[in-house]
Amino acid sequence: VQLVESGGGVVQPGGSLRLSCAASGFTFSRSGIHWVRQAPGKGLEWVTFIRSDGSDKKYADSVEGRVTISRDDSKNTVYLQMNSLRTEDTALYYCAKDLAEKAIDYWGQGTLVTVSS
């Protein structure tokens, strides 16, 4: 199983970024995918989830209305569109595979998003 995030970078407050997560080594179309973030030196914060068929998407209150998750099963890729970014969104963003609605069993290595003027 491999999850490879990309798209992170430095952006000014109010700006946008689109993160990508390329998956391999498992049946992507049958797997739900989470994004979890970790601010520098801090703990883990769940951000969003998309169900295997894309029918259900959930967001943390801290990002609701500013973030959109989507998936393209033809490319085995999940996307995270982030708008109206704030300094508190600065974090390492992990893409992670859902384990049958129990936990997260595989994580990518993360992509760093820095929101700064």
Added chain:
Amino acid sequence: EIVLTQSPATLSLSPGERATLSCRASQSVNTYLAWYQQKPGQAPRLLIHDASNRATDIPARFSGSGSGTDFTLTISSLEPEDFAVYYCQQRSSWPKLTFGGGTKVEIK
């Protein structure tokens, strides 16, 4: 929102000792609790799900217990590679997951 409180924040132990980590939920999460290990510069790794079920390839020295609001992760005999930060996570409100603040297990 369910809040998970982990204690202690830091645990200083020697290799070979037993480690006992606590995770307390602000309301019952049944047995919907997982534990992760994170080493510096690495992604978290799943250790335990559903309170007491070891994940694939996790050594038997790691065990989880508890239900309702009080949970424990026990490492029976610390190996050098076990010194890391440990997080608990609840899925009672799946898919909205919440994590505890973490316990750092450091070498004494």
